Amino acid sequence: MGSVTRNKWYKYVFLKRYGPLARYLPKTRMMSLHSFRALLGKYGHVIVKPVWGSRGRGVIQVSKLGHHKYGIHYENRQKVKRGKKNTYRYLRKKIGSTPYMVQKRITRPTIDNRPFDMRVIVQRKRHSSHWVVTGKVIKVAGKGYIVSNNTRSKGQLHKFKSGIRKSSIRHLSVSDLESKIDKVSIRSAKRLGALFPHHRIYGMDIATNQKGRVAIIETNLYPAMSHFRKLNDRELYNRIMSYKRG
Ligand SMILES: Nc1ncnc2c1ncn2[C@@H]1O[C@H](COP(=O)(O)OP(=O)(O)O)[C@@H](O)[C@H]1O
Ligand SMILES: [Mg+2]
The missing domain is CATH 3.30.470.20 (ATP-grasp fold, B domain)
Structure with missing residues (x-):
């Protein structure tokens, strides 16, 4: 399915394994309950995006808000969910079985x-x-x-x-x-x-x-x-x- 040229995960892994560039690649994992929990816990904000995406389609930001609440920002809409696992379930429903990755969010200027x-x-x-x-x-x-x-x-x-x-x-x-x-x-x-x-x-x-x-x-x-x-x-x-x- 699809070609290597457009596969974000493949290109990420390839560059990440190259010593001189590794530190420029924000930590990324294939999306799973485990990786989602781990990265969100570690960084407080993550970007969840399709392996085969383009033009910003399907890109979602998830942020830890405190008190077990999580903010979901998709397109120009925002929602709040309670609990990491519940937030993951919500995202899963939204993305279905489309291959997705979870990435550390860069706090941009x-x-x-x-x-x-x-x-x-x-x-x-x-x-x-x-x-x-x-x-x-x-x-x-x-x-x-x-x-x-x-x-x-x-x-x-x-x-x-x-x-x-x-x-x-x-x-x-x-x-x-x-x-x-x-x-x-x-x-x-x-x-x-x-x-x-x-x-x-x-x-x-x-x-x-x-x-x-x-x-x-x-x-x-x-x-x-x-x-x-x-x-x-x-x-x-x-x-x-x-x-x-x-
Ligand atoms: N890890 C990240 N941290 C901050 N912003 C991000 C991150 N990943 C994606 N974005 C934002 O979402 C846009 C789309 O994501 P990108 O990975 O470029 O996929 P696409 O192929 O859809 O362009 C980026 O240009 C950037 O503005
Ligand atoms: Mg892009």
Whole structure:
């Protein structure tokens, strides 16, 4: 069922096993009562998402509220359940037998009180082994949403530097942050090359926390161009398209 290229669990395990990248991958397990309990207990907030998902479909945040209560945030709706096991049962009913994973929630910085993460495009030209970050965009979740997927959440897009300067991490050095993000993205692309030797483009979903610590949320083999097409400035879009041809 489905292909390895879109299997989030497979790509997670592959990158997690690679020493230099392991620390950038938030702890993730296949969804079960046991793993759900363990991760929610340990981190207080988890993201529950489909192994074969895309565009933010089916992504659910679960948060420990105290007094045995748990908050469930799905799309732009929130619910409260009592007890971990009861919360798990509720989620199971919702997701059925669809393969799901449970992941540590990264507490992302915000712009106008809405969390954001980034899409980083990494490419190489034909017959070249030199990977380059050709585009980076900040994706802000739309009002009331957890996911930053632009269409689903009706969110906002910003160019990297101007977005960071407007954000709750504007006190961090933009160039330090950018070089960390680029390094992790390029390493991921190189590593994924061992699985997909002919592939020339990746779209990494990268998040940071409020301290600027970098995390790899997921890696996409077929990244949308729409993020870059929608920016007023077409420079990044043109660069990405020219790399695609090259
Ligand atoms: N562990 C996480 N911590 C914080 N936000 C997350 C996490 N996982 C996913 N998200 C949010 O949900 C979005 C969709 O999840 P993602 O894993 O990228 O799946 P999809 O294939 O649906 O895009 C991400 O872009 C991010 O905004
Ligand atoms: Mg994504």
